[in-house]
Amino acid sequence: MEVLILLGIIAAAYLLIFRGNGSRKKGILDFRDRNNSGYSSLHKSNSNGYTAPNVHPLQKPSPKALRHRTKGIEHDPPPEVPTSKRLRGKAWVIDGDTIVVSNIKVRLAGIDAPELDQPWGKKAKWEMVKICKGQTVDVELTGETSYDRLVGTCYLSDQTDIGAELIKAGLALDGGRFSHGKYRHLEPKGVRKKLKFYGHWR
Missing domain, CATH: 2.40.50.90 (OB fold (Dihydrolipoamide Acetyltransferase, E2P))
Known part of the structure; x- marks a missing residue:
C-alpha cells in the first residue's frame, strides 16, 4: 500500500513539472523572461515612438541610453545649467x-x-x-x-x-x-x- 501511495506522489509531481514546462513553451504568461542582467527585456514606447532604454534599476544608464528622439532625430540629453547661469x-x-x-x-x-x-x-x-x-x-x-x-x-x-x-x-x-x-x-x-x-x- 505504501508503495502505491509513493508511486502516486511521484507521478503527480512529474505531471506538475511537465505541465509547468509546457506552459512556458506555449507562451503562457510568464514573468520570468529576463535577460542576463536579471531585468525584464520588455521595452516601453511612448507616443513619439521613443523606446525606453533597457537598463537595470540599480545600473546607471549610459549617455547613449539617455538619448531621446524628436521627430525621428536622436538628441543627447541637455547639459546641466551652470549655477551662474x-x-x-x-x-x-x-x-x-x-x-x-x-x-x-x-x-x-x-x-x-x-x-x-x-x-x-x-x-x-x-x-x-x-x-x-x-x-x-x-x-x-x-x-x-x-x-x-x-x-x-x-x-x-x-x-x-x-x-x-x-x-x-x-x-x-x-x-x-x-x-x-x-x-x-x-x-x-x-x-x-x-x-x-x-x-x-x-
Missing part, C-alpha cells in the same frame, strides 16, 4: 537660432528662425555667422532647456542682442508665447508673409 566665449554657429559657446549648445531665447533645410534657413545661419564673427559672446541663461541645448539670451560685448539683430535682418521672427512679444516690434514689414512656411511657436 552665464556663459562667455567665442561662438560657433549651427543655424539661425543655435550657437555653441564654451562647448555648450545654446538655443537663442525668444526667437524663431528657419531650419537649414527650410526656405531662408541657410541665409539665417550665415547672417548669424556675420553677426558673431570675431566677437566674444555673453549668454544669460534662462534655466530652461530645449532638446540637447540650454536656452539663453545672447549678447555681443557692446550689449547688442544677437537675436534682435537677426529679427531686424528679416531672418527670424519673435517667439510668440515664449518671448511674450519682446521682439515683435523689431520685425520688418511683410516678414511674416516671407517666412510663413516655417515656425512652431506662433
Whole structure:
C-alpha cells in the first residue's frame, strides 16, 4: 500500500513539472523572461515612438541610453545649467537660432528662425555667422532647456542682442508665447508673409 501511495506522489509531481514546462513553451504568461542582467527585456514606447532604454534599476544608464528622439532625430540629453547661469566665449554657429559657446549648445531665447533645410534657413545661419564673427559672446541663461541645448539670451560685448539683430535682418521672427512679444516690434514689414512656411511657436 505504501508503495502505491509513493508511486502516486511521484507521478503527480512529474505531471506538475511537465505541465509547468509546457506552459512556458506555449507562451503562457510568464514573468520570468529576463535577460542576463536579471531585468525584464520588455521595452516601453511612448507616443513619439521613443523606446525606453533597457537598463537595470540599480545600473546607471549610459549617455547613449539617455538619448531621446524628436521627430525621428536622436538628441543627447541637455547639459546641466551652470549655477551662474552665464556663459562667455567665442561662438560657433549651427543655424539661425543655435550657437555653441564654451562647448555648450545654446538655443537663442525668444526667437524663431528657419531650419537649414527650410526656405531662408541657410541665409539665417550665415547672417548669424556675420553677426558673431570675431566677437566674444555673453549668454544669460534662462534655466530652461530645449532638446540637447540650454536656452539663453545672447549678447555681443557692446550689449547688442544677437537675436534682435537677426529679427531686424528679416531672418527670424519673435517667439510668440515664449518671448511674450519682446521682439515683435523689431520685425520688418511683410516678414511674416516671407517666412510663413516655417515656425512652431506662433
